[in-house]
Amino acid sequence: MTYIPFNSFVAMIAVLGLLSVATVIQFIMAQSNPGKDYSELRQRITSWWWIIGLLFLFLAVGTNAAIVFFACISYLALKEFLSIVSTRQVDRNVIFWAYLCIPVQYYWVAIGWYGLFIIFIPVYMFLFIPMRMVLSGETEGFIKAAGILHWAVMLTVFSVSHIAYLLVLPDKNVSAGGIGLVLYLLFMTQFNDVNQYLWGKTFGKRKIIPKVSPNKTWEGFIGGVMTITLVAGFIAPYLTPLDQLQGFIAGLIISVSGFVGDVVISSVKRDLNIKDSGHLLPGHGGILDRLDSLIYTAPLFFHYIYYLHY
Amino acid sequence: MNRILKIIFVALIAKPVVLILLGLNVLHREKLPKKGPAIIAVNHNSHLDTIVLLSLYPLSLVHKLRPVAAADYFLSNSIVAWFSLNVIGIIPLARKGAAKRDLFSDCHKALDNKDILLIFPEGTRGEPEVTSKPKRGIYYLVKDRDDVTIMPVVTHGLGRALPKGEALLVPFNCDVVVGDAIDETTSSTELMHQLSECYKEQLLQCLTYHENS
Numbered sequence: 001m002t003y004i005p006f007n008s009f010v011a012m013i014a015v016l017g018l019l020s021v022a023t024v025i026q027f028i029m030a031q032s033n034p035g036k037d038y039s040e041l042r043q044r045i046t047s048w049w050w051i052i053g054l055l056f057l058f059l060a061v062g063t064n065a066a067i068v069f070f071a072c073i074s075y076l077a078l079k080e081f082l083s084i085v086s087t088r089q090v091d092r093n094v095i096f097w098a099y100l101c102i103p104v105q106y107y108w109v110a111i112g113w114y115g116l117f118i119i120f121i122p123v124y125m126f127l128f129i130p131m132r133m134v135l136s137g138e139t140e141g142f143i144k145a146a147g148i149l150h151w152a153v154m155l156t157v158f159s160v161s162h163i164a165y166l167l168v169l170p171d172k173n174v175s176a177g178g179i180g181l182v183l184y185l186l187f188m189t190q191f192n193d194v195n196q197y198l199w200g201k202t203f204g205k206r207k208i209i210p211k212v213s214p215n216k217t218w219e220g221f222i223g224g225v226m227t228i229t230l231v232a233g234f235i236a237p238y239l240t241p242l243d244q245l246q247g248f249i250a251g252l253i254i255s256v257s258g259f260v261g262d263v264v265i266s267s268v269k270r271d272l273n274i275k276d277s278g279h280l281l282p283g284h285g286g287i288l289d290r291l292d293s294l295i296y297t298a299p300l301f302f303h304y305i306y307y308l309h310y
Numbered sequence: 311m312n313r314i315l316k317i318i319f320v321a322l323i324a325k326p327v328v329l330i331l332l333g334l335n336v337l338h339r340e341k342l343p344k345k346g347p348a349i350i351a352v353n354h355n356s357h358l359d360t361i362v363l364l365s366l367y368p369l370s371l372v373h374k375l376r377p378v379a380a381a382d383y384f385l386s387n388s389i390v391a392w393f394s395l396n397v398i399g400i401i402p403l404a405r406k407g408a409a410k411r412d413l414f415s416d417c418h419k420a421l422d423n424k425d426i427l428l429i430f431p432e433g434t435r436g437e438p439e440v441t442s443k444p445k446r447g448i449y450y451l452v453k454d455r456d457d458v459t460i461m462p463v464v465t466h467g468l469g470r471a472l473p474k475g476e477a478l479l480v481p482f483n484c485d486v487v488v489g490d491a492i493d494e495t496t497s498s499t500e501l502m503h504q505l506s507e508c509y510k511e512q513l514l515q516c517l518t519y520h521e522n523s
Contacts, residue, residue: 075481079333083467083483086520092470092480099481274517278483279335 004060005177007238012056015187019048044283051281051290055186059179063167064110066182070164071106075099076287077156080278084269085152088145090138097132098153101125105161112168121158126150155295156288162298172241172309180239181305184232188251189297192228192258199223213266221259228255241309253304254297261296265289313373315397320364320372328365332358332471333483335517341461341488342366346374346424349460351448353509354430356468360398362486363428363463376401376420377428401427414451421458431505448505449498459491462505464512466519485516 004012026045030038058069082095101121108117130146163185167178200220208218229251236247265288269277278286328334343350352359360377367375381402385391394400401416417427431448452458467484489508495501513519 076333079481080483083333083470083518087470089470089473092473092476092478096478096480272520276517278333278517280333 007176008179011183047281067110067164074102074157074160080286081152090136094132109164159295162302176239184239185301188254189293192255195227196220196224212263225255257296257300258293261293265292317369319397324361324365331481336486338488346426347421347458349427351431352463354432356472358468376425446498449501459493462489462508466516487512487515
């Protein structure tokens with residue numbers, strides 16, 4: 001076990017407290033309303049216990065353990081993405097290389113080599129994937145296949161690895177550490193999803209993007225953005241090096257880009273005519289259904305704080 | 311078949327491989343027959359079909375699951391033969407030469423023993439991810455038995471992970487869709503038609519299947 005900075009420890013206890021409250025509420029709802037089926041809500045909360053339990057366990061064990069944890073998340077997400085899109089049989093070898101880029105990318109994270117971390121996938125994998133495809137020699141469908149493969153590693157490996165890199169940034173807020181940044185980003189992103197849903201459910205009228213997500217409304221979006229901007233501003237000085245004003249802007253970035261990530265993955269699923277990307281997380285769907293917002297918030301939040309403080 | 315070896319194989323190899331290197335989207339798992347005699351008719355795309363089906367069963371039941379496999383293929387090499395017979399517990403089927411009435415005697419013996427047979431009515435693994443026409447053999451196996459139902463199961467995506475003739479396993483999520491039991495059949499043509507229709511419908515429920523590819 002490593003030392004968890006005090007503020008981060010408090011934040012973890014608070015998250016577990018919130019989840020316990022949700023579990024109790026769900027239990028009371030199911031008891032007082034026996035006719036209604038709450039199994040999806042129950043599964044959803046159970047999956048949250050698993051996700052948060054594993055995350056906190058690996059964060060508590062140490063930085064490298066947490067980096068391995070995020071590498072596994074990337075692996076599951078990449079596998080899920082490549083499984084739902086169509087790939088050419090001839091590209092099986094190329095896909096194998098795409099998986100191999102995960103340990104390499106997270107190795108750059110683990111040794112804190114920022115320069116290579118930031119260009120390895122956008123530059124080297126971008127150049128390598130088509131080259132390896134040429135060696136197989138099949139030209140039919142080449143453009144589409146190269147596009148899909150590079151997009152896949154960008155979404156699931158490059159974006160997600162930004163969460164892990166937060167852990168190796170030098171400590172600027174000593175009482176929260178790198179764990180504080182990760183908790184802040186993950187909590188704000190997921191809390192944003194919940195808020196946009198609740199605001200939309202309560203006040204939603206005007207559809208924001210009916211062709212992609214018929215249930216998303218302007219009211220939900222704006223309500224979510226306002227809530228997260230405020231909450232993020234007040235929590236920022238506690239868990240991050242940001243001051244309150246910078247925290248408001250971080251909240252704005254997270255809530256707006258979280259929405260974008262959500263609808264981007266929704267568009268992918270709509271294109272493929274599927275509702276969920278997998279069955280890994282009962283009540284949520286696949287792992288991409290849970291990571292959708294983070295794919296956008298992680299790199300944008302990272303570069304925002306990196307520009308301001310590192 | 312050695313029950314202990316099979317449990318060790320499923321616990322230490324089949325289940326971890328399916329969990330980590332593959333990843334399953336299982337639809338209607340509850341419909342899988344929990345006791346024999348029963349027949350699971352799987353569309354065949356990869357050797358992984360058997361491993362995936364075994365991994366879906368609890369360790370206490372895996373010895374009941376018996377894949378029916380071509381003798382000329384699985385018994386041709388002595389190591390593969392030992393593994394197939396003693397660990398997996400296949401029921402070898404002589405595709406050529408044997409007399410019709412003896413052909414299924416081992417299958418009947420297993421069904422009498424309340425085993426769950428795993429049958430691949432498409433015969434060969436065929437082209438990756440292409441469903442080919444089911445063969446009639448399965449009809450002649452069940453036509454004189456009234457204690458057996460046929461459970462159609464579709465797997466999809468396994469042909470991407472490990473196609474015929476490839477040694478490199480590439481991780482992909484795979485779908486397993488369990489259908490509704492077929493229990494009434496009047497002719498082999500009708501059964502083949504029913505099976506094909508079930509497979510077609512179940513295939514559409516797969517997350518990894520694309521109609522136009």
